[in-house]
C-alpha cells in the first residue's frame with residue numbers, strides 16, 4: 001500500500017491517538033481535527049513588466065480557545081491549503097508544548113520569491129496583508145516569518161497593517177527588524193532552540209557534542225544558524241544542503257565560509273562542483289541528522305538507510321508517520337518538529353510581549369528565557385515518552401494538545 005504523504009490526514013491520526021490516550025472522546029477530536037477558520041484569498045499584484053498577476057494565499061486559524069492564534073507565513077510555489085491547515089495544527093501543538101498563551105495559525109502564498117524582484121515581493125506582501133486584514137490582528141492572529149519570508153517582509157506587512165489600522169501596530173506581526181520593535185535573538189531563535197534540544201537529546205544518549213558528526217538538510221534561517229552554533233560548540237558539521245544540492249566533507253565543512261557565501265534564500269551549493277544529492281545527504285554516516293528544509297524528506301523509502309542515532313526535526317513535517325515508526329523500531333531517537341522547532345515561536349511570543357509592554361529585553365534575557373522554555377519542554381516530552389513507553393512524536397502531541405483541549409472544555413465548546 002502506498003505511504004500516506006498527506007500531512008493533514010497524518011497529523012489528524014496522531015491528534016486522535018493523543019486525545020484517546022488523554023481520555024478525551026470523539027467530540028473533542030471532532031473539534032480539533034481541523035482549523036476553526038480558513039481564509040482563501042486572491043491577491044492581484046502589478047508586476048515590473050506592467051502586467052497584473054493574481055496570486056493565491058491562505059490563512060488558517062486552528063483553535064483560539066487558549067488565546068490569539070500565532071504562526072508564520074510561507075511564500076513557496078508548492079504551498080497548498082491542506083499544507084497550511086496542517087501547519088496551523090502543528091502551531092497549536094508547539095504553543096502547548098512550550099506553554100505560550102496562543103493557539104495555532106499559519107499562512108501561505110503560492111509564489112516563488114526567488115524569481116521575483118524586491119518591488120514585486122513588497123507589493124505581494126502588502127497585498128496579502130490587505131486581503132487578510134479583517135481576519136488577523138495583535139489580539140486575534142499574529143503572523144511571523146517562515147520559508148522564504150524574512151524580517152524585511154515582516155516590516156512591509158507591519159507597515160501595511162499600521163496604515164489600515166491607522167496607528168503603529170508592532171504587535172500585529174513578529175520577526176520584525178529590531179528598529180521596528182523586533183526582539184533581540186528572534187532571527188536565531190529557531191536554531192538556538194534546536195541546539196538546546198540537541199544538547200538535551202545527546203545527554204540522554206551519552207553522546208558528546210564536541211566532535212559529534214552532524215548533517216543538516218537546509219541552509220536557510222533555521223539550518224544555517226544551527227550549523228554555526230553546533231560548529232562553535234565543537235561539533236563537526238560534515239554535510240549541509242539547499243534546494244540546489246548538498247555538500248559533504250567527512251573532516252567537517254568550513255561553516256563560516258559557507259555562511260558568508262549563502263544568498264538570502266539559503267542557497268550556497270550552486271557555487272560548488274562536487275555536490276551530492278539531498279537523498280545521499282540524508283543517508284550519510286553521522287551521529288545527528290537535522291532535516292531543516294521541507295516536508296516528507298524521511299519516508300518509508302529511506303528510513304532504513306538513515307545512519308544517525310539521533311534525528312532532530314528543525315523543519316515542519318520532514319518525517320512521515322511510517323518513517324517515524326521505522327526510526328523508533330530501529331532505536332533512533334527522533335525529536336519531533338513540534339518540540340524541536342518551537343524556539344522560533346517562543347521568541348516571537350517574547351517579541352509580542354515586549355511590543356505590548358513597550359519595554360525591551362537584552363539579548364541575554366531573551367536567551368535565558370528561551371533556554372528555560374526549551375529545556376522544560378524537552379524534559380516534559382521525554383518523560384511522557386519514557387513513562388508511557390510511546391514514541392517522542394506521540395508524547396509531544398499529548399503534551400501539546402492537552403491545554404487547547406482543556407481550554408475548549410472550560411469554554412463549553414465541547
Ligand SMILES: NC(=O)C1=CN([C@@H]2O[C@H](COP(=O)(O)OP(=O)(O)OC[C@H]3O[C@@H](n4cnc5c(N)ncnc54)[C@H](O)[C@@H]3O)[C@@H](O)[C@H]2O)C=CC1
Pocket residue numbers: 145146147148149190217218219220221222223241242243244265266267278292293294295314315316317341342344345
Ligand atoms: N524560520 C523560522 O522561524 C522557523 C522555521 N521552521 C521550519 O524550518 C524549515 C526551514 O525554514 P527556514 O529556515 O525559515 O526557511 P528558509 O527559507 O530560510 O530556508 C529554507 C532552506 O531549505 C532549502 N530548501 C528549499 N526547498 C528544498 C528542497 N526541495 N530540498 C532541499 N532543500 C530545500 C532552501 O534552499 C533553504 O536552504 C521549514 O520547515 C520551516 O517551516 C520552523 C519553525 C520556525
Ligand SMILES: O=C(O)CCC(=O)C(=O)O
Pocket residue numbers: 070071072073094142143144145146174175316341342344345346348349
Ligand atoms: O514565530 C512564529 O510565530 C511562528 C513560527 C512558525 O511558523 C513555526 O514555528 O512554524
